[in-house]
Amino acid sequence: MAQHRSGDRMVMENGLDSLDHHEHDHDHGDDGTIEHESRQNGTIELREEEVSVEKVFQHKLVPSWRNQLTLRAFAVSLALSILFTFIVMKLNLTVGIIPSLNVSAGLLGFFFVKTWTKFLEGSGMLKQPFTRQENTVIQTCVVASSGIAFSGGFGSYLFGMSKRVADQTSDSSDFKDPKLGWMIAFLFVVSFLGLFSVVPLRKIMVIDFKLTYPSGTATAHLINSFHTPQGAKLAKKQVKTLGKFFSFSFLWGFFQWFYTATDQCGFQAFPSLGLKAYQNRFYFDFSATYIGVGMICPYIINISVLLGGILSWGLMWPLIKNREGDWYAKGLGDGSLHGIQGYRVFLAIAMILGDGLYNFFKVLTHTFLGLYTQFRNKRESVLPVADQDSPLPPQQSYDDQRRTQLFLKDQIPTWFAVGGYVAIAAISTATLPHIFHQLKWYYMIVIYLIAPTLAFCNSYGSGLTDWSLASTYGKLAIFTIGAWAGSSHGGVLAGLAACGVMMNIVSTASDLMQDFKTGYLTLASPRSMFVSQVIGTAMGCVVSPCVFWIFYKAFPDLGTPNSEYPAPNAMVFRNMAILGVEGFKSLPKHCLLLCYILFGSAIAINMIKDFLGKRGRYIPLPMAMAIPFYLGPYFAIDMCVGSLILFVWEKLNKAKANAFGPAVASGLICGDGIWTLPSSILALAGVKPPICMKFLSRATNARVDTFLGN
Template sequence: MWAPSAPSPAPRGARTWIPLPEFTVEETYTWSRTGGPVGGSRISGPTRHGGQPNRRGIGAASSSSTSHHTPNGKTKQTTGRERRREEEGDLCNRGIGGGGGRHCSDPSPAATPMGSEAEITGPLLAAGGGGGGAPGAEPEAVPPWREQVTARGLAVSAVLGVLFCLITHKLNLTVGIIPSLNVAAGLLGYFLVRTWTAALEKLGVVSRPFTKQENTVIQTCVVACYGLAFSGGFGSYMLAMDQRTYELIGPDYPGNRAVDVKNPSLGWMIGFMFVVSFLGLFSLVALRKVMVIDYKLTYPSGTATAMLINSFHTSTGAELADKQVRCLGKYLSISFIWNCFKWFFSGVGDSCGFDKFPSLGLEAFKNTFYFDFSPTYIGCGLICPHIVNCSTLLGAIISWGFLWPYISTKAGDWYPANLGSNDFKGLYGYKVFISVSVILGDGLYNLIKIIYATIKEIMNARAKQGRLPLGRVQDDDEGSKLSAEEKFLNETFIKDSIPPWLAGSGYVGLAAISTATVPMIFPQIKWYLVLSAYVVAPLLAFCNSYGTGLTDWNLASTYGKIGLFIFASWVGQNGGVIAGLAACGVMMSIVSTAADLMQDFKTGYLTLSSPRSMFVSQLIGTALGCVIAPLTFWLYWSAFDIGNPDGPFKAPYAVIFREMSILGVEGFSALPQHCLAICSFFFIASLVINLLRDVTPKNVSRFIPIPMAMAIPFYIGAYFAIDMFVGTVILFVWERMNRKECEDFAGAVASGLICGDGIWTVPSAILSILRIDPPICMYFKPSLAS
């Protein structure tokens, strides 16, 4: 996927278009602020996880005509509208996969579409000054960096961090698809601070003005916090270590040993988060000027977020933002009330209520084809590009409509007929390993593609005396008009520097602490293995951050899986499973956080925010996330049956990650009959489909499905794909009826549906902890005549 060219600043007062969030699939698929697949899927918008996945970002398009580099090296002129339509076909948090991660990371994470269907109108980067505008205009006053980090901003960040961690965990533990919540973070941060200041004014208390720099700091802090709910592996590598996942795979499964178990505990989870989550912030901070100014990397998600925040702080943008907040609040209330109503009919167990409504018939219901009335998944369908939603539905049809029914007819031939539904020696093993093969094929292809693009651009830079042609191509007249604004942006960005000695000493010191501490938490991974990971991590972090700037894909979960296989095979049968999973967490945390930081630096650059305030905000948000993410996960762990394959909280990527670690130790000898051949076919098919998406013309490739998105329903089921497809149909019809209204409010509607469902999690968990069961069980069965 190729990054769109940087948008041109619009004249003051001009109407421009700002895309709202879409999925980044990161495998948890973190479509999350973490960018690529994490082991779930994370979808990202202008974000950091996406998975989770899977922090997948969105491209920003202005209405001006720009040029960008195509894969064959040629320069192509496109308008902003054309570019947005072209990018629609590209996948998300990141990141499908993570998990995973684009944080949809992200996306979390989690991969990830680079263009979005929902947009916000308002002035673009030039809005509000910034040194641009008419010749001789006074530059915008920029507050000192200490005034950009405020107590009220941190309080708002903590509140939103709790909310978004709850949402991320719920998505991570159910289907592993996490949409980008960056736009919601920016919008709700704006709303809460404006409400705060308005209330104080009515009490006669004068408060400081709310600036776009403070808004940027809040958004950065919130995303840093909830990004750890994805990259922390609570639905993937960390949960893969627990007793439930071990028993689900089977005690007699080769390589699955009882000693390779570590159950979740608040103590070690919080400690592990603190010792591994900060290193990524120090690994590349010294290169911020190189990445943002010298290389002119576009970081489309960061650019789109900056446009959004800039538009809030203009008169027309503020008016629209108020309408969007009211719209978000309306659908948040509807979603919350609907979930409350559903609860009364959900009974005891997992077979009651609207979540098990056989809307397409009882036979289809047996193969997971039904609509479960989930506001979250409908909201995800509104945020994700059409191609992502259609890809998940196609994957559901292929797997649950044809492949699994066919393999089930081979019971007694390919595998024993009397096995349980969750036995890896039977049909369940085919479901898991075929899903893994598609995910690995997609991740490997995109990793190779981004490394190739990175090497190619670096070689071009050397040939052209260090200048990377990644920014928008300008003619001489336009370049001279923009030079004053660019100079002001550059000066502001460079002014509050972060000393290189601080970055270097911070990384070395934290690496030393982590090298000594991680083996205490996981004795299976020795100190020298942790140290070797930290030696190569900065190089991988640079590759991932550079690739994210080019393509908006955060492939942190892919790097994590590579670490998983290497360290699992390195340690071997004596502890290799846990060592591989722990190494995956170490690698993923560094690589993902570094890419997120650079994405935020791009946002700060375009909103005239101090790099020092952005860095401090990241540190505070990460510290909050190290506590909030485990605590909110523990709420789910205490209240619900996590990991039950027949329940709502399946935690699908926990099984997948443990199986990948076992494969790293044992190889392929334990696979069911013909499973390796079928997996090889789907692995190659994933590579070929991705290749076709890159080599065919845009008017053809936009209709080619995305393998990562197709893989998710292979294991989870078809029901969520139907929900997301309902969301994409609503979006499609809305666009045809009133495109302007759709562009303005679709993202707000989607965020409201997702947030309302997430807020309901708190009272639902409390009721579960107090053992208060729903009074009614609504279920369906064939009539007597049938």
């Protein structure tokens, strides 16, 4: 599901990568991805700029591309990258729904550097003023770095290789436990290829084809607004609001920790809807993170997740459980894939694949139709990749002329991009078989031959619809490479590793093109955008594995059901790989039939949704419905509370809700997310919470009292 750009964007690791926040409709996201910015069913309508933006900034000198890359920008980027990586990692390992932190990155980056420059300016020591180009560099670097926590697969394919996850599946013989060394090496040899694969197409995508890239455009508008007097004043208030809720969320996480001495203790075990509902995972768990996620998510996503939870845990699983002894053997336990757990996992996979496959072909169709239209309307029949000095098109606005002129000024040579791709691909082909002996060198050559085409498709589709289908391309690699390798030659690990290679290439490619669009609109140089993305990616290749390693060592039950960090997508991705290698023989009775039904239902729901157009925004999203099939709907209740808060706020004061809602949500997410750092340190140090707060039924409490002799 990745990371993809938008002020309000979120990613679902399971596959779909785009959603709309303002129109509250389906786009990702994700998971991703989920992404959003005033869009509907993968399209976006942006208002024409009534006032020239560049005339507002015409009195300000645009720094050279080297001066846009400042030491203070990368120092702030590193600090924010560590903060956001903890947040993304926590969400990766819990529900797999990752809200965009672009608003937070832009706000905090602006606030820290602006505060520093004001201090230096007051003392007469300021050598270089803070510009929107430098702000763009910070945002690009932070999102590129924290994005590795998603595309690195720490909550999906990479952790799915581990023994902890393998022991919960039908194939536990093929595994590779996480080690800091090989994880960092793996990311370094696969995370940069996507950056080089689409660099020669930057002029075509941004200037010639004029692709919208809604998330990149939204980010640019955000940064441009910060650097106006009115925007700076609002940004200061937004940062103050974010800080308040950050503090509250952090202290609330600290307070809750005291009551969580063992599993099933604390506020997250409060049976707010009754004990029977709690047994079926219907409860409010007082999580500031999920409330914040709910405030950022479109309403339809939160309702879809809740509806999926009701459908699965409220209806399907109780009915299937009644067939114990008929459909599956008795006494298998709640975690066996040959029992009730098999239905939970594989039915979720069926819906994810149905939704992902539909959207894959939908975006691919958009891509080919868009390309056909572009070529039909062009007199030239050749892609103008090398035509960097072509004259400006006629009848351009002042903004377009100014932006095009500066965008074409600092070029990245095509030979550099092609040479870089070939060199890194050669190093990767030679290196990866040593990290994963199941991944043969000829698999890598095939992947790297087709990857640039897929990276282009993902970048072009993202420019049209704002959907990044990185997870879908990754799943295609799981099935194709896994089936090619076969079970006798480690097909499961080969498929998961190939998924990682493909996801990283197509994800970073679309991210870079979003950055080029953002840079185009803020007059940031393409070179500074490229260098910033490279440095951010390098940061992420080190920071993300280290943060994951802290979680892995601090929480021994990481990746197990009912734990604090169940990593549901790791189980989903591993079982996809097993399914691709072994076929359907491992499924419980009637599970395949139910999978067919849900697979077809996901496609049918999407078709109806698209057919109805604007009215289709009220139809639930299959991808979002599938998420609670495995986890339960507890987090959906928290997210719906977040939606309710935002809904009431919008009714009372819509302008204030629009201005400060993302800041409040970001504060709640960041505070609770950063609390995981001290809680991990306490766990590593062996410090246990002093209290266990548990809730018992009256009958159970009477038995406990009798046992204790009270």
